[in-house]
Amino acid sequence: MQTIQVGQLKSEFSSVLEKVQNEGETFIIEFGKKHKKVAMLVPYKEELKKRVFGQLQGTLNIPDDFDDELAEINDMFYGKE
Secondary structure (H helix, E strand, O other): OEEEEHHHHHHOHHHHHHHHHHHOOOEEEEEOOOOEEEEEEOOOOOOOOOOOOOOOOOOOOOOOOOOOOOHHHHHHHHOOO
């Protein structure tokens, strides 16, 4: 995190924005002779949409015989021919 005066920010605005965007740098902006902190320049982060639990409920159809074993597969697995 760096601090920068308003005057310096005005003259180096493009390079400061590049550091924020490319390097994730954060800047505290100071104003006046007393260096009063007035703002903070931080990288923008997209907000992720919240997932809705159960959103796809009822859209998947699983057949009743899904768990039934196939004799042909069992024979191949256990080495029977």
